[in-house]
Amino acid sequence: MRHQLLIATTIVGLASSTSTPAEPPPVPDANVAEAKAIIKSFFGSLKGELETAVAQGGPQNAVMVCKARAPVIADTITKDSGWDVGRTSLKLRNPQANAPDAWETEVLEHFEQRKADGEPVETIVYAETVETDDGSEFRFMKAIPTLEVCLACHGTDLTPEVVEALDQAYPDDQARGFSLGDIRGAFTLSKPL
Ligand code: HEC
Incomplete structure (x- = not known):
């Protein structure tokens, strides 16, 4: 009984001293904020160009x-920011460019689990500092929800023209x-620390 009380006190203490959940290893918040800002700009550029192209020619x-x-767009942001920036998935359209490595595959599988457990896709992220042969690296991933605008090319009901373009x-x-x-x-996203 006394033991349980002690644990409760420890957890409360932790919760009040840090704003991030205790589960993942501690990471510098500045990196998370920077990664999120880069993603916002990457997604904005992609979505903007996509919408213009769809409006112009379907x-x-x-x-x-x-x-x-x-x-x-990914290369430009990588050069400008110093972060390695890309997109990946468990179901790939372009496996040459976007295939996940082992760490990314594990995170993507974990994301599916978190969604199945009821977490909203919009807020699913994961950050970790990993050790590589070249030193420490900060890695960050953010789940991408399938929106209405995505279904024309990633949905179940594609037009024959889209199917033809994709097949080619x-x-x-x-x-x-x-x-x-x-x-x-x-x-x-990743960057050396
Ligand atoms: C006009 C068709 C089209 C639409 C609409 C579209 N995509 Fe794609 N998507 C593509 C193509 C083509 C690629 C492959 C790009 C490449 O070669 O790197 C791709 C690749 C991706 C990838 C990279 C992983 C992979 O499979 O290679 C992600 C993630 C992705 N799309 C998400 C989205 C999301 C989210 C939306 C909606 C906001 C969306 N797409 C809308 C055509 C589309």
């Missing part, structure tokens, strides 16, 4: 815009059949 035209522009550009496409609210994938 989703079948936007497939090729996405193929050409997504890696360029991505013969091994696994990124179809998503529903609203599914985890489409994740932003993945």
Whole structure:
């Protein structure tokens, strides 16, 4: 009984001294804030270009815009910010460019579990400081929810024109059949500490 009380006191003490949950290892908050800001700008650019391309030539035209522009936007942000920035998924459209490494695969699987446990996809993130051969690295991932606008190219009900464009550009496409609210994938960022 006394033992339980002691634990309770410890947990309360922890909760009041830090704003982050006790579960993941402690990480510098400045890095989390920076990663979130980069993702906001990355997502904003992608979504903006996508919407313009869809408005100009329909989703079948936007497939090729996405193929050409997504890696360029990611590269530009990587160069400007000093962070390695990309997107990944358990079901890939472009496995050459976006395949997850072992750490990312584990985090993505964990994200699916957290969603199944009832956590809103919009807020699912994970941060960790990992040790590599070159020293410490800060890694951050944020789940990407499937929105209405995504369904034209990642949903279950694609037009024949979109199917044709996708089949031509991505013969091994696994990124179809998503529903609203599914985890489409994740932003993945890292930087050396
Ligand atoms: C006009 C078609 C189109 C729309 C709409 C679209 N995407 Fe994609 N998506 C693509 C293409 C094409 C790629 C492959 C890009 C590449 O070659 O790197 C892709 C790749 C991705 C990837 C990278 C992982 C992978 O599968 O290679 C993610 C994550 C993603 N899309 C999420 C989204 C989300 C979220 C939305 C809605 C906000 C969305 N997409 C809307 C066409 C589209």
